[in-house]
Amino acid sequence: MKKLKQMIESSFSLRMSLYILMMAASVFILAFWGYFQQARRSVREEAMVQAQVKLDNTILQIDKVLGSVETAVQNLSWLVADKLDYPDYMYALTQQVLRSNPHVVGSAIAFEPSYYPEKGVLFSPYSYRTEDGGIRSKQLGTEDYEYHYMDWYQIPKLLGKPYWSEPYYDDGGADMIMTTFSLPLYDLDGEMYAVFTADISLEWFADKVNEIKLYPNSFNYMIGRGGTFLVSDRKEAILNESYFARPLLEGDEGMLETGHRMINGENGMSTFERDGEEYYMFFAPVKSTGWSVCVACLYSDVFAAVDGMRNMMIALSLIGLLLLAWVCYLTIRKLTAPLSRFAESATEIAQGNFMATLPDIHSKDEMKTLHQSFGYMQKSLVDYIDELKRTTASKERIESELRIARDIQMGMVPKIFPPFPERDDVDLYAKLIPAKEVGGDLYDFFIEGGKFYFIVGDVSGKGVPASLVMAVTCRLFRTVSAHFQTPAEIVTALNDALAESNESNMFCTFFIGILDLESGYLQYCNAGHNAPVILSPSGEVKFMEVEANLPLGLFGGFPYQGQECTIEKGTSIFLYTDGVTEAENVEKALYSDERLLQQLEKLQKETPNAMVDGVLVDIESHVAEAEQSDDITIMCLHYK
Amino acid sequence: MRRIISFISAFLLCTWALQAQRIVFTPQWTPQAQFAGYYVAQEKGFYKEAGVEVDFQHPSASYSAANRLFEGSSDMITQQLVQAMIAIDRGMPMVHVLQTSQRNSLVLVSKSDSIRTIDDLRGKKVGVWKSGFGDLAYIMDTEKNLDIQWIPFLESVNLFLSGAIDATLAMSYNEYLKIRVAGHEDKPVIRFSETEYNYPEDGLYVSTDFYQRHPDKVKAFVEASRKGWEWAHEHPEETLDIVMKWAEKENVHTNRIHQQWMLEQILEIQCKDGEKKPSFQLDAAKFEGLNELLLRHHRIHYPLDMEKLKGGRP
Numbered sequence: 007m008k009k010l011k012q013m014i015e016s017s018f019s020l021r022m023s024l025y026i027l028m029m030a031a032s033v034f035i036l037a038f039w040g041y042f043q044q045a046r047r048s049v050r051e052e053a054m055v056q057a058q059v060k061l062d063n064t065i066l067q068i069d070k071v072l073g074s075v076e077t078a079v080q081n082l083s084w085l086v087a088d089k090l091d092y093p094d095y096m097y098a099l100t101q102q103v104l105r106s107n108p109h110v111v112g113s114a115i116a117f118e119p120s121y122y123p124e125k126g127v128l129f130s131p132y133s134y135r136t137e138d139g140g141i142r143s144k145q146l147g148t149e150d151y152e153y154h155y156m157d158w159y160q161i162p163k164l165l166g167k168p169y170w171s172e173p174y175y176d177d178g179g180a181d182m183i184m185t186t187f188s189l190p191l192y193d194l195d196g197e198m199y200a201v202f203t204a205d206i207s208l209e210w211f212a213d214k215v216n217e218i219k220l221y222p223n224s225f226n227y228m229i230g231r232g233g234t235f236l237v238s239d240r241k242e243a244i245l246n247e248s249y250f251a252r253p254l255l256e257g258d259e260g261m262l263e264t265g266h267r268m269i270n271g272e273n274g275m276s277t278f279e280r281d282g283e284e285y286y287m288f289f290a291p292v293k294s295t296g297w298s299v300c301v302a303c304l305y306s307d308v309f310a311a312v313d314g315m316r317n318m319m320i321a322l323s324l325i326g327l328l329l330l331a332w333v334c335y336l337t338i339r340k341l342t343a344p345l346s347r348f349a350e351s352a353t354e355i356a357q358g359n360f361m362a363t364l365p366d367i368h369s370k371d372e373m374k375t376l377h378q379s380f381g382y383m384q385k386s387l388v389d390y391i392d393e394l395k396r397t398t399a400s401k402e403r404i405e406s407e408l409r410i411a412r413d414i415q416m417g418m419v420p421k422i423f424p425p426f427p428e429r430d431d432v433d434l435y436a437k438l439i440p441a442k443e444v445g446g447d448l449y450d451f452f453i454e455g456g457k458f459y460f461i462v463g464d465v466s467g468k469g470v471p472a473s474l475v476m477a478v479t480c481r482l483f484r485t486v487s488a489h490f491q492t493p494a495e496i497v498t499a500l501n502d503a504l505a506e507s508n509e510s511n512m513f514c515t516f517f518i519g520i521l522d523l524e525s526g527y528l529q530y531c532n533a534g535h536n537a538p539v540i541l542s543p544s545g546e547v548k549f550m551e552v553e554a555n556l557p558l559g560l561f562g563g564f565p566y567q568g569q570e571c572t573i574e575k576g577t578s579i580f581l582y583t584d585g586v587t588e589a590e591n592v593e594k595a596l597y598s599d600e601r602l603l604q605q606l607e608k609l610q611k612e613t614p615n616a617m618v619d620g621v622l623v624d625i626e627s628h629v630a631e632a633e634q635s636d637d638i639t640i641m642c643l644h645y646k
Numbered sequence: 647m648r649r650i651i652s653f654i655s656a657f658l659l660c661t662w663a664l665q666a667q668r669i670v671f672t673p674q675w676t677p678q679a680q681f682a683g684y685y686v687a688q689e690k691g692f693y694k695e696a697g698v699e700v701d702f703q704h705p706s707a708s709y710s711a712a713n714r715l716f717e718g719s720s721d722m723i724t725q726q727l728v729q730a731m732i733a734i735d736r737g738m739p740m741v742h743v744l745q746t747s748q749r750n751s752l753v754l755v756s757k758s759d760s761i762r763t764i765d766d767l768r769g770k771k772v773g774v775w776k777s778g779f780g781d782l783a784y785i786m787d788t789e790k791n792l793d794i795q796w797i798p799f800l801e802s803v804n805l806f807l808s809g810a811i812d813a814t815l816a817m818s819y820n821e822y823l824k825i826r827v828a829g830h831e832d833k834p835v836i837r838f839s840e841t842e843y844n845y846p847e848d849g850l851y852v853s854t855d856f857y858q859r860h861p862d863k864v865k866a867f868v869e870a871s872r873k874g875w876e877w878a879h880e881h882p883e884e885t886l887d888i889v890m891k892w893a894e895k896e897n898v899h900t901n902r903i904h905q906q907w908m909l910e911q912i913l914e915i916q917c918k919d920g921e922k923k924p925s926f927q928l929d930a931a932k933f934e935g936l937n938e939l940l941l942r943h944h945r946i947h948y949p950l951d952m953e954k955l956k957g958g959r960p
Binding site: 150152155160161165171172175232234242243245247249251255262265266 | 707708771776797798800802803804807808809810824826828829831900901903904906
């Protein structure tokens, strides 16, 4: 099962064929179901019509015979009245009934008790057929046969109208079921004086009913007014059982209702079950006697033709659908075969062989387009990879050069801390973090003749151009500082030198301080740089008061003003570039001067190294995910 | 020669002895579940076990069970209590030996819903058996001044089904079932067992002569019959098989379902109201009530004594 699922999932043609098969099958089932329902309906209606026609025909024949018997009796009844004075003539009359109608097996004229006193209490001339075909007569009423208590006498008398008796077994003769037609005869005063009867055997009717053969397994029966079986395929049921017994016993309301419809003289149809088989039951009444003739047909018989056709259609459709699926599968597989070859080529290309052979396509459809696209893709890939190779090579060269430039730049600023391990009057820590491989920030320091020189600068712009100006500025500072005494002079000289050949209009903010390590006397000059923070031993943390002045390199000959102050031992000076206060997070919020001051207040008791690292950590937590946008330089010195 | 004479006399002696042992039993009518217990006793060998040989001889329309007993061709018969008391009053020499029925099975079935109570029957045409069984209904007619027009019928229910009469008397275990099964299952019905005329019916009777000559045999027969009925109460299905076998043997036109319903009814009326087992005893109060009723309506001329009825000497 899993294997089959895998097979379907991995084969487009199989999957497609299955979809088509399912669609076709659904359409077929729907169409067939509709057709089948319609066909069954038609067949059922046809069966009903056919059954009704057969039933009507049979009943017509039965009615005809019953009618002829009624007529035979009625036609001779006037003779009874006419010959009332000749009681023995009645024998001839009953014989006449038998002669006039071959269906009649017996006839009697039963007089009211003691009607003819000379004939005794019971007088009923009776004629019947003998076995050899003759007709014989006798007087019916005896002490053992008090006919006036018989149904055939009493019921028409009480009802005051002709009456067909319920069929009964003939006492006298062979196993024959009979029914008697009784016509009450009245005198001029309206008093009934006799009942004129004719007996007929039910055999002929039974034959007529049994002649109906609608389907191979259909069977027929006829029931009397009280549901008694008069004709049935089960001989033991005849005159012994009632239609109603079983439904009453089993509480089958449907069968009971059908039974009532039958004995009430209705035409109709119903269904029932016998030995686990479903039957249709068609019934129609014999009005004069109150009998009901019924034909029961097996469902499977009625629908045999439709069911046979259904089975054939299902078989044919199954074969057709399987054939369709097979053809679909083959066609789709043929159409999509290049796809797998394209897939192989694509895999080869992916593995690096851009010139892998593509499958041959001879058609002019989408496959051809795909082939062209693949060819174009191959060519583009080759071109692109060539271009990429070239670009990568040149990029690698630049990167390597930049790495070297960075090393050189970093070599320009002092990087060994503590820088003066032998001294106990000053400690210092500094860090330069360029935003790119190389940057425009700078710092430097040295001690010369008991004076501690320190600078921090920031060249406008970033990257290689800034790094070149930075390198120039650093070298210039070392050279110039040897010839001038005060920071202002040094700055002025630096400015002049830088401005002189500044064609690209680059500039550099700059701060220089010269601390007399003995006295704490600090001279300094600011050239457009951020004011450093001074942390007094008393705990005061504030920006140094600095003149703004202009950055270096803009205007040669600018008169820079120096400043001075004396700092106590224990004072720290925190210098930095704008990469610190202007460090941005993703929301573009700046690190800001305020936060720097707060942070420094927290860190004021720390060593320069710890203070610098503490501020850097705080900047990092502010910046978080955002990219570093500017070079960061921090220098912290502690005067002890 | 002497040997031959002695052989013949021995043979005659034997046949006489055998005949003396045989009991001819006649139920009221042809085989049906109404007499199931007796057929059971015969089929299951209860009579044989009790040492009696029973010969079942069924009556006909022209030769009833009572006639057979009277003429001596039957020794034992079943009868309804009312018929038996009337017959004894008229000099029929018979003794009551077993009471099977405890409740009255007479019902009045009417054609339409307009007849639902006894009073509704006033002036109506009502069917009654020509052969009898209508005494209690006639008494009811007289006592309640119903002025019913009684129409006698032989045995079929066609008179009623044809609509020729307004109502008919029927036995709850027989004609009433036939009416129900003829598509008239919901006709209104008045049950005598629910009126003051709820007197027991079927019982077993023996000719006085036989009773006096073979008291042991009678006792044995009664005990075995009772055992037969008790067995029938416990095994209704098998009982039905036995009844059907007898019906077939005697060529009775009937069917199993009808006999099944009849058996259910018969077994039910053998138990008094609220009881689940038959007592097989004649209720003295019921007997006295009936005695008085029959006397009042001149069905009998002298009150009968229950002990005498049962063969004792008061």
